[in-house]
Amino acid sequence: MSVSNGDISKTADGLRTLVNVTENTADASKIDEGLYSRQLYVMGREAQLKMGSARILIVGLDGIGVEIAKNIILAGVKSVTVHDDIQASSMDLAAQFYLNKESFGTSRAHACVNKLAELNPYVKVNAHSGEITEEFLSQYHVVILVNADLKEACRINEFCHANSIAFLSTEGRGVFGSVFCDFGDSFTVTDKDGKQPSSCLISSILGSDPPLVTVNDDDRHQLETGDYVTFREINGLDFLNACEPCKVTVTGPYTFTLNIQDEKDKERFEASSYVRGGYVTQVKHPVVMKFDKLSKALQSPGEFLITDFAKFDRSELLHIGFQALHAFESKHKKLPEPGNMQDAEAMYSIAAEMNSLAAQGKRFSAEHLETPESKKILLALALGARGVISPMAAFVGGIVGQEALKACSGKFTPIHQFLYFDAVESLPEETFSGDTSNYTLEGSRYDGQIAVFGHAMQKRLKNLNMFLVGAGAIGCEMLKNWAMMGLSTSESAAIHITDMDTIEKSNLNRQFLFRSKDVQQPKAQVAGLAVKEMNPEINVKSYVARVGPETEDVFDDEFFESLSGVCTALDNVEARLYVDQRCLFYEVPMLESGTLGTQGNTQVVVPHKTENYGASRDPPEKSIPICTLKNFPNAIEHTLQWARDWFEGEFNQSAVNANQYLDVPDFVKQLEAQQNTKLETLEGVRSTLATGRPKCFEDCITWARFKFEEMFTNQIKQLLHNFPLDQLTTGGAPFWSGTKRPPCPIEFDVKEPLHLDFIVSVATSRAKMYGVKADFDTSQFIQAISKVHVPQFVPRDGLKIAASDAELNDEANGRALGDLDEQCLSILKDIPEPASLNGYRLAPIDFDKDDDEHMRVIVATSNLRARCYRIPEADMYKSRLIAGKIIPAIATTTALVTGLVCFELYKIVQTKPLEAYKNGFINLALPLFAFSEPVAPKTNTTRVKGKEYKWTSWDRIEFDGKDTTLKEFLQYFENEYGGEVTMVSYGVTLLYAMYSAKSRSPERMASPIPKLAEIVTKKELSPKQKYLILEICATDAEGEDVDLPYIRYRLK
Template identity: 50%
Template structure:
């Protein structure tokens, strides 16, 4: 890796490897370094360069150095040397993927050479579960091992492993093909592009734990023999009975995007839900977009705007006409629990997630824990991928552990001190929300919600004043009536953001200002900005005005215009107010200063706004139209505004601009997805599906996986066991619960008193608090009058009254959470209650 140092656009020097974090701030493949001291006669002060230092050449030919300067990191090509096939067969470099099988790769390296000899000798692969063929392969492997060089010869040959290779060598599993195919395809991409690090040099992967845990003897030459059907390759590995079991599975696939398409393809290939009794339900509420086509391979250009689930289901039906698949267009969540109710989940054999957000994942995780269904969870991020398997009564759930929150950009960096294009793009996204969505939503709430003012005044800090000021602007001072008014607003807003605010910032912190320690204020990550002057001949300036004016017009239902020449004519008549920087304006330098500041609320102004806002009677027929950001429609001005707003701010701070494509990726928060990673991840998911379908019950049989194809790195480990808790001598996990039948055969339902007595008598637990969702049904500190009212009421009646919601007819049971004391009056943690009502 090399870094090139420029001064006034002239290359000064380069240095090797990455500087340490003390010297520079690194962001992905670029970083910026603001030089603090650079004498004009500076020459390398270190005759011996260390890994994390760099030097610059003689600068005496340049003008006197003042401050600043930027170092840009340039990744240099790395030359890799590979052994020839002949040499690497004798002395292999093997990438380990699973340290639980540390000995397998070396054993398989010898065994596969023997397998090639077997094929050369017999013109075929070993027959499935054929003992004589397995014996022959073992003998051939011994011969290969004996001929190996002393450095690579195995001291002890694992004959059991070699026999398993012989038993399954004639097999052909779609999930293994998907995993190996994804990895191999990424290696081809590396070769073509020179990007990322190739595998050095052999990679062996096995999933032998997928075979039956105990009764492997049931797999014989007869049960695994070829049947001249499309599943022969799978039957050769797992037998006909297992294939029959796959065909009868009932599965729920949530999502039909990149991972969803790959899962559907694999399901069709392995024959899932392709027999009597089998059923696959796939749901996705999204439509197909053009940007999906590069990785969601079940879709074609003519499918754009169609529903993903329906199109994907139709595509896999063509792959395997026997597949029984039903497509839905529902979002999974509380709103669709009438569709995905008790009957639906209880009939399932498992759930596979193909989701793109954590909230939906956690919701499906809760449903699977409640209904005690296996969950296959996976995700990708560029060349990274992960697989997690959740097994009832065995593993922890998806929600048991959470990733750390993503790092956010400091507010003060966004507002006043950006130094990267990511900062200006996030600022532009915030501008979009603050100009074209939030004000319109607040105005509509003011008009429609009688308690809007009451709720707004309860907001903390200066928020009430900010909300009402924005509403006042939208309804009074900045309310447009014509397209010309919208253009005037856009021009004035341009002036505020790219000229006035920058001049005010420089008034507070002049370019030559120094801190109390004598260090220049505009140093380190702080770039000294400069104001822009509006020019109708500047395309970027006009792009901003046209986009902003059209979006502003949309929020008021005013017809916009794309006629730039007409907009220029309007701009000629716009009088921009003269701005003079003011003293006493507080600008926070850091988020800590912002948090520590006690922003005082102007109570007089607050009262003034409450009385001067237009009356609701005057606004009875008025409404605004909030705009939801949509990145993929090139005609809606959304990305036009984002690109222009970001690049103008970047120009303020001398940050290199970003083109539309890069801006869309960052501002749209597009998670990079590539087909290679998706294929490899889904291959691993379906290997776990085999284990679930075949009834594996040992924790060590399952594998959670993480990989990064770029490095390359592969890591597999057994899932984390479900944490165990105890009360008295009873042990329980998140998969356990109390089962209480609330309604007797006579139709009489348990009262609250009977419910409390049941736990006291049957489980020796005194309930101190009882809740259902966010509704508190009972507590030991409840007023006596309220307790007397509830104590003899049926449980469902209490739930209905407290929650103020009717219990749907589709609901078979309710979930109650308990706080309990044991016989020693000690607080104990206990499972939840499933209270059956139907």
């Protein structure tokens, strides 16, 4: 990143900082927003600039070290130095994705430094060899040790702690991981959680001792007792608008009281009263944290960060266990041999002795170390200690990468100080068998994984057929993990990847398999080629196709029946639900994950053991009432949505409608089915092709100037004419109160930058839509605007404006259809015949949030409307986030969730019981880790032939149908299930209904089910289709409904 060197110094509080960061912060151009756009919405500009001045040292470049380096380099620090004198070997290849057989004999750091440097051209990446001296350490802001010797870690930490260098140490030993953070005696956290400060509309302020504030019930205030708030735009208690931040006590989700200590302030509350309006906004204060050095923390660790509350005591056990592992290595000059129970018992003995001595010396000790369960955990730690596996590297690498960024930026709360994690549930039962032959290392690239899971597991993994839906950020990380794990390496196996998207510049910050040269190339194809370079043994098949009903001829019955599992790496719920239904139908395990900034979640779906993905859903996103958008906005989100809708209507839909009028012969006839919108559509076509069609660029400027007057002046004047500022509701309350903010019309001023931005951006977009040449400079724009004559506006009496969505609906329902048809006929007379415009077409503009020209229109339009209603305006950065509905993203969270998913994959391969699986939720900002056992599928119960019949969403009735007739089908179910079938449906069409004479006709009853399906749907079945999905309704002998699962009707 092109920022100044950022000389290292200490502040008064001892925090190691970058003295030039403040200077850099003023220059936003130093951030490549095209590259870092999604990450900026996670970290913020200030944090990104601080990161861009940070120098980081990583010692240890095994699989975990390279994960950390990858995440930090993608994030955009100033420089990363990697140090590792250990020579690369086959043990590294199960997790270190930038090493290969050609790397053997070269130090791990030097072997992968060039590939690391390719990740981000703004980050300087160096490799270092030799002794790590204090002089060398003093160059860095953050030092990270990976699987380091404990004595060496303590030595380095002593220097770092004394010199305010942030220190991180991490280990990954098989399915066990640890992280330690020491950010010095005084570390300032500028933003503890990364959430946007809460801001709400005020409904009332009552009383004075203490004053009770109530916010609008549309949104909870999200405050906590002890938070501070400020006020603005309050009418009636105006002095609050200028007050210092005030402390609050929360009394409810919509109420809180103000802690008023000053007697003068109390008197002011008593002397005046709240009238209306105003916003309350949370104010965030910095938090100072103190860290102990490693040697002290080992003896007295304080509270551990719990990663799984089902393993509440696990952290204290592993705190002793990892120290015992280091003691074993120091004594025997090696780690325990894979699968060697004698070595494991020896390490456990060391742990027990250490724990006993610690208890006697009144130092930290684990309470339950000698129980059989605890012993089994420590034996597992020893048995797999030599293996570094890709899922653990991804998990720990994500955590440590984020902690390093916290150290650089002060953004988010660091781990204080130890974190321990294990996935011992994923280990095979034979782990404790003592059979060392299963763990013999043979120089294979999977030795690091075989050391933990054994040869038997490796054979299972190589034969998996996996389907990865999506090759974006999660998809890239997952592919890398699978390549390291050795999935699908047998001749009969393959990893199928599909993604219909192409690579964009903004992807490069997280989707690490892609480079600048790959922009505009298909993601799936590039990802497949990139991962083959990491492991040439895996078999990859790439598709550029969306997974949906339209591609069921590609991803057909045979395809899904060949799969071992499906992994979703999607960015929308609709696609996930479709894949979920396919997995239900074919009884295929599904691995689901998602991220939102520093938050991540994982869900494992196992046939017949867990509920499916769609069984439980989040509540739908709250929509903005139409009347709020049209007439009564009170937040920038409202004005941005309004601007998006206007952009879509003026620059996309208008052109689409006009082209359809020109291209589709029965366009007008088709509009008859759209009674609510046909008048508006025809008016738009008339404006687009007749009354508003520009002949030159000056016409586009004139149109834009008229639009400004219409949208920001005339509409506001009309609204105030209908609802004057002193208007009262039928209940006698002020109309303009609560969420209704009184607007003010804007008088156009060409010297006002925002006014001119609107004219320039809107006129330019209109010209592009019409294919009109637009090459004016600013002076030409101003000159053209000055020539536009804008007529005086006179508000209309009798014009109805709905004050609520209910009134809007009544208004729409009350339109006379006869009048509507007459108006449409009148409009059609004004529109040129399509033949007269032969060859003329418009170019619809599809909104693209990453297109600055599109965003200039949105920002100008939204901010002008916000200015009308005195709503705080939003810059391009914030507007892009809201209007583009961007999902904030960062590589650290993405890496972490894929590691968790792969631990679940180990379990699926072994068909583990339900209690072994884990669904996860994490928030690296807090930090928070929460795991839970998946929910079992809901059981439905009915009675068939007098007996209880149970089934879940995974069950179906298999029917080998082929050419079975409808009559035979009905007879079979009545005989088999002892009831009467009342209805049979295929998709949305009925094949049979007892009440319908037509469906009971002899001809239909004699028809084969497949033929009947084709007749009713008027669509031929695909030759590749193996099944029909049929739903039946049935009643028993007493006339009670019989609730049965669907029928999978086999065609062949």
